[in-house]
Amino acid sequence: MSDKTYAPSAEMTANAHINPDNYASMYASSISDPDGFWREHGQRVDWIKPFTTVKNTSFAPGNVDIKWFEDGTLNVSANCIDRHLAERGGQTAIIWEPDSPDEPAQHITYAELHRRVCRFANVLEELGVRKGDRVVIYLPMIPEAAYAMLACARIGAIHSIVFAGFSPDALAARINGCDAKVVITADTAPRGGRKTALKSNADAALLHTKDTVKCLVVKRTGDQTTWINGRDFDYNEMVLEADDYCKPAEMNAEDPLFILYTSGSTGQPKGVVHTTGGYIVYASMTHEYTFDYKDGDIFWCTADVGWVTGHSYIVYGPLANGATTLMFEGVPTYPDASRFWQVCEKHKVNQFYTAPTALRALMGQGNEYVEKCDLSSLRILGTVGEPINPEAWTWYNDVVGGGRCPIVDTWWQTETGGHMMTPLPGAHATKPGAAMKPFFGVHPVVLDPQSGEEITGNDVEGVLAIKDSWPSQMRTVWGDHERFEKTYFADYKNYYFAGDGCRRDADGDYWITGRVDDVINVSGHRMGTAEVESALVAHAAVAEAAVVGYPHDIKGQGIYCYVTLMNDQEPSDELKKELRTWVRTEIGPIASPDLIQWAPGLPKTRSGKIMRRILRKIAENDYGALGDTSTLAEPQVVDDLIENRMNR
Numbered sequence: 001m002s003d004k005t006y007a008p009s010a011e012m013t014a015n016a017h018i019n020p021d022n023y024a025s026m027y028a029s030s031i032s033d034p035d036g037f038w039r040e041h042g043q044r045v046d047w048i049k050p051f052t053t054v055k056n057t058s059f060a061p062g063n064v065d066i067k068w069f070e071d072g073t074l075n076v077s078a079n080c081i082d083r084h085l086a087e088r089g090g091q092t093a094i095i096w097e098p099d100s101p102d103e104p105a106q107h108i109t110y111a112e113l114h115r116r117v118c119r120f121a122n123v124l125e126e127l128g129v130r131k132g133d134r135v136v137i138y139l140p141m142i143p144e145a146a147y148a149m150l151a152c153a154r155i156g157a158i159h160s161i162v163f164a165g166f167s168p169d170a171l172a173a174r175i176n177g178c179d180a181k182v183v184i185t186a187d188t189a190p191r192g193g194r195k196t197a198l199k200s201n202a203d204a205a206l207l208h209t210k211d212t213v214k215c216l217v218v219k220r221t222g223d224q225t226t227w228i229n230g231r232d233f234d235y236n237e238m239v240l241e242a243d244d245y246c247k248p249a250e251m252n253a254e255d256p257l258f259i260l261y262t263s264g265s266t267g268q269p270k271g272v273v274h275t276t277g278g279y280i281v282y283a284s285m286t287h288e289y290t291f292d293y294k295d296g297d298i299f300w301c302t303a304d305v306g307w308v309t310g311h312s313y314i315v316y317g318p319l320a321n322g323a324t325t326l327m328f329e330g331v332p333t334y335p336d337a338s339r340f341w342q343v344c345e346k347h348k349v350n351q352f353y354t355a356p357t358a359l360r361a362l363m364g365q366g367n368e369y370v371e372k373c374d375l376s377s378l379r380i381l382g383t384v385g386e387p388i389n390p391e392a393w394t395w396y397n398d399v400v401g402g403g404r405c406p407i408v409d410t411w412w413q414t415e416t417g418g419h420m421m422t423p424l425p426g427a428h429a430t431k432p433g434a435a436m437k438p439f440f441g442v443h444p445v446v447l448d449p450q451s452g453e454e455i456t457g458n459d460v461e462g463v464l465a466i467k468d469s470w471p472s473q474m475r476t477v478w479g480d481h482e483r484f485e486k487t488y489f490a491d492y493k494n495y496y497f498a499g500d501g502c503r504r505d506a507d508g509d510y511w512i513t514g515r516v517d518d519v520i521n522v523s524g525h526r527m528g529t530a531e532v533e534s535a536l537v538a539h540a541a542v543a544e545a546a547v548v549g550y551p552h553d554i555k556g557q558g559i560y561c562y563v564t565l566m567n568d569q570e571p572s573d574e575l576k577k578e579l580r581t582w583v584r585t586e587i588g589p590i591a592s593p594d595l596i597q598w599a600p601g602l603p604k605t606r607s608g609k610i611m612r613r614i615l616r617k618i619a620e621n622d623y624g625a626l627g628d629t630s631t632l633a634e635p636q637v638v639d640d641l642i643e644n645r646m647n648r
């Protein structure tokens, strides 16, 4: 791990919302007096009926119960739209950048957004959707995806978004899982110059659901689709008839806002339930402070609305703050590897938020794609989703940010609703690969994995847990509260257990060391596989690497490395030898790889995360039962790895 520290510039500290002084005092009061702290910050959203109770939460075994602002009422869509109209009706709310750079971008003002969302809400009501009903959204990254989310919120329906890259089976499982009344989809979806037949996927999914489920179809391309009268409804036709106004429903703070499945990196995805009040308070606050968002800034989060990052930082957080948020339909490498940077230049993006998987892919393509674009508008860079290797961090910092832009490495989860640990641009130094400091109201602890005791002091390592509730914590697993308690509260009593390991370094800064399942024990030495991966990626020949443990007669566990080489590299035994020596010098002899397999590709979730549990099975030579593979992006990658496995 790198120990280099980058201090925030004096200018950043002077101008940012949060500086070292107010961070220290606000953080201290958020922990010592959560009631007082959130009573004050709960006012950042508009309440219909103000809350009197702030926090009523318990992590007690067998009785996990989480409620925030429980007697208050509000509406999220009114908070994201209506309350901005007087002051910023003419301001752009959403900039939409289509898949093809030849198609014009759209600028949707707050006034227009209001009209669109009201009409969409009226269409849903016309289809019989009522408060508390579930609506599945299976849409590409088009403005209608945001309208649909906000329309559900407006009438109190609970949305469950399914990423448009998912198969009919995965879609059917999610429709049935929440007993949805309506599925919203589009005809076909362009992405990276190719098209996905969304409506025909929905048709296939609907063969496995109740007959009563209705399908609302948004026109994206105008491509022909099959049509079942009475089941399929044409959004573009219905919306013409719909009224321009729809009254926002009065929702209790604890009414569910949405259900969203986790990425499925570690097993069967969990249907995470988020509620209304605490979620919107926390999403808007983290958006403003983590990215130091100021009026007039253009904010771009490259995630898909199918992931929690898209929920909190494309739609709900930014719009609650009256921001201008950019929504991108395409992929980073289409038409070529400079697309992200061209979009930044075109729309003068100020905050740019992406994932390590995209950065690693772009880094491998060479700097000229970045350098030909004018990135002078960028002020803050962000990353989320996986630990970021110091190599990729440094490239992001130097080449993309020109050394000017603080990088916020945000650690959080679908379950947490918003950022849990991240440096704040004007308040904290950054270190390549470190999540640094907890956000307000978050009380992280490092636990001994065996005893569950808190490890105090600095320069320590263990499992990461959270000691007390924060407003946007998930409330339950949809329809399965027992699974909720078992997954997050059973291993370490009275804590929320995140499933990740962490280190608190000598300065008291936090580093996520990867998932607890990914910690290996080699001859009695525990180490996170992320460290070995980072060492491998730091070698010039390596584009990407994934490391897992496998049973080893002498060492207990051996180190098995899957390595993807840079385009211009040839695999050879010489190179394997070189990589072994390299890791030994970078980390030490204890981390020396036992087996190295060349991997043309790595198995990833559809959100781009490496699925190490599958790699572990292959390394263990136990590839018959790979578990839930429904979230796997490219199944054929796995066949190749099995065929060429090293441990047989």
Ligand code: ATP
Pocket (backbone or CB within 6 Å): 262, 263, 264, 265, 266, 267, 268, 269, 270, 383, 384, 385, 386, 387, 388, 409, 410, 411, 412, 413, 414, 415, 435, 498, 499, 500, 512, 514, 515, 609
């Ligand atoms: P599942 O829970 O179904 O296995 P998942 O954990 O990948 O899938 P998400 O909620 O999308 O589902 O991801 C959260 C996880 O991503 C975290 O628990 C952590 O392991 C990882 N993560 C997210 N951000 C960071 C970060 N900045 N640094 C390190 N790891 C991160």
Ligand code: MG
Pocket (backbone or CB within 6 Å): 262, 266, 413, 499
């Ligand atoms: Mg998880």
